[in-house]
Amino acid sequence: MPHHLMNLRNVPDDEADDIRALFEEHDVRYYETPPSRWGISMGGFWVHDNDEAARAKAILKSYQQQRFETQRRAYEEHVARGEVGGIWSMIRRQPVRTLAACVAILVIIGLSVLPFIRLG
Structure with a gap:
C-alpha cells in the first residue's frame, strides 16, 4: 500500500529539489506526483514499502528540522537588516x-x- 511522505502543495522548488537529492543520496525508492495547477490535487512524494516509508520519514524529519533552523536564521537576519x-x-x-x-x-x-x- 502506498505511503504518502510529503505534500508538495506550496512547497518551494528548492526544497523539493533538496528532498529529491536527499532521497537519491540515501537510495530511497520513491515516486512523485505533481500538484495540480488549480490546487485540487496535492501531489507529493510516495513510497510503497512500510520499511522504506519509515526510513524515508526519518530522513525527512531530520531534513525538515535542519531546514527550519536555516530558514529561521535567514529570516532573523532579514529582520535585523530591516528587510522584513x-x-x-x-x-x-x-x-x-x-x-x-x-x-x-x-x-x-x-x-x-x-x-x-x-x-x-
Missing part, C-alpha cells in the same frame, strides 16, 4: 502599490456590501 517588516515597511518601500491594493480592497468590500445597504 509589517505594513509600515511595505508602505515605505512601495507606497503606490500598497495604496492601490488598499483602494482595490475597499472597492471590493463596497461592492460586496452595497446590495445589503440598499435593502435598508
Whole structure:
C-alpha cells in the first residue's frame, strides 16, 4: 500500500529539489506526483514499502528540522537588516502599490456590501 511522505502543495522548488537529492543520496525508492495547477490535487512524494516509508520519514524529519533552523536564521537576519517588516515597511518601500491594493480592497468590500445597504 502506498505511503504518502510529503505534500508538495506550496512547497518551494528548492526544497523539493533538496528532498529529491536527499532521497537519491540515501537510495530511497520513491515516486512523485505533481500538484495540480488549480490546487485540487496535492501531489507529493510516495513510497510503497512500510520499511522504506519509515526510513524515508526519518530522513525527512531530520531534513525538515535542519531546514527550519536555516530558514529561521535567514529570516532573523532579514529582520535585523530591516528587510522584513509589517505594513509600515511595505508602505515605505512601495507606497503606490500598497495604496492601490488598499483602494482595490475597499472597492471590493463596497461592492460586496452595497446590495445589503440598499435593502435598508
